[in-house]
Amino acid sequence: MSKQDLDPKKNDENKNNDPKQELRKRQVNFGLSYLFVALIGMWLFQQFILSPLLVRESEIPYSELKAKIQAGAITEVTLGTDRIVGTMKDPNDASKTVPFTTVAIPGGDPSLITELDKVGVKYDVSEPASPIGNLLLAYVLPLVLIGGIWYFGYRRIAKSGLGGLGGGVMGVGKSKATEVKPEDIATTYKDVGGADEAIEELKEVIQFLKEPESFARLGGRIPKGVLLVGPPGTGKTLLAKATAGEAHVPFFETSGSEFVEMFVGVGAARVRDLFEQARKAAPAVIFIDEIDAVAPSRGGANRFGVNHERARALYPSLLAIRGFLR
Numbered sequence: 001m002s003k004q005d006l007d008p009k010k011n012d013e014n015k016n017n018d019p020k021q022e023l024r025k026r027q028v029n030f031g032l033s034y035l036f037v038a039l040i041g042m043w044l045f046q047q048f049i050l051s052p053l054l055v056r057e058s059e060i061p062y063s064e065l066k067a068k069i070q071a072g073a074i075t076e077v078t079l080g081t082d083r084i085v086g087t088m089k090d091p092n093d094a095s096k097t098v099p100f101t102t103v104a105i106p107g108g109d110p111s112l113i114t115e116l117d118k119v120g121v122k123y124d125v126s127e128p129a130s131p132i133g134n135l136l137l138a139y140v141l142p143l144v145l146i147g148g149i150w151y152f153g154y155r156r157i158a159k160s161g162l163g164g165l166g167g168g169v170m171g172v173g174k175s176k177a178t179e180v181k182p183e184d185i186a187t188t189y190k191d192v193g194g195a196d197e198a199i200e201e202l203k204e205v206i207q208f209l210k211e212p213e214s215f216a217r218l219g220g221r222i223p224k225g226v227l228l229v230g231p232p233g234t235g236k237t238l239l240a241k242a243t244a245g246e247a248h249v250p251f252f253e254t255s256g257s258e259f260v261e262m263f264v265g266v267g268a269a270r271v272r273d274l275f276e277q278a279r280k281a282a283p284a285v286i287f288i289d290e291i292d293a294v295a296p297s298r299g300g301a302n303r304f305g306v307n308h309e310r311a312r313a314l315y316p317s318l319l320a321i322r323g324f325l326r
Helices: 008-016 019-053 062-071 110-119 132-162 196-210 212-217 236-247 266-280 306-322
Strands: 074-079 083-090 093-103 122-125 178-180 251-255 285-289
Touching (some): 062 083, 062 093, 074 110, 196 212, 196 236, 236 285, 266 285
Antiparallel strands (some): 074 083, 178 251
């Protein structure tokens, strides 16, 4: 046992570096960043795009309306049951008009129409347009646009090879393992040569995969994993695939390097996702090629946090193999 294992500070540091917590923190940070950018974008949208389009109506008293009619400052009026809207000359520039609104007198004011006819103001008796449309344009439309940009951007990134919707931040935590269906596996032990002893040992695993209930009733436990050791090109992958073919179960193939990424916690998330996929398809065979890529040496040199990330990926792998991850 090394000094590193007995160091309480190091153990506390490993607990604080839990991959689930780190992924959750990254999700929260990403969400807050997007919310901040979205609020800034909404403010800019309203200030520079909607504001010129949505001219606010000036609220004037009813008495001021009658005074402006007599002064010839009213150009157009729409008489409604509850409100009166229209346009009047801009007090600062008589060549321009600005919209106005005021409260209508309950029951109507016959003298108002008389005054409008007297000065020749164009008027219409109908209900003014509801301000709900302007509210929708000012507030709901930006939210819909921001939500749409988020949705399509999310899907595009997910489809570009960063995983699906269930793999952590933008799907980067989804496993990249290749799943081969049982009916697509044509490889058997007949295709493997020169590994008779290994085949004999693996036949016990096949019996467990074919009849797990029978062994469970007798108190037997299926082996949690098989370590195939040998130089490159000696048939380790072929032997693993042949085992899945003999047992007629799904075969999940991936590489240990897929679990080591530049993003903190992504490797651990991919490990959990891989075992979750295999658990749904159980019984199944998972083959991790060159698993030593995620097995750091204890106390080894930490170059840019590589060993820490490898340890985060290795730890859930061991837990899943031991059966602690349910």
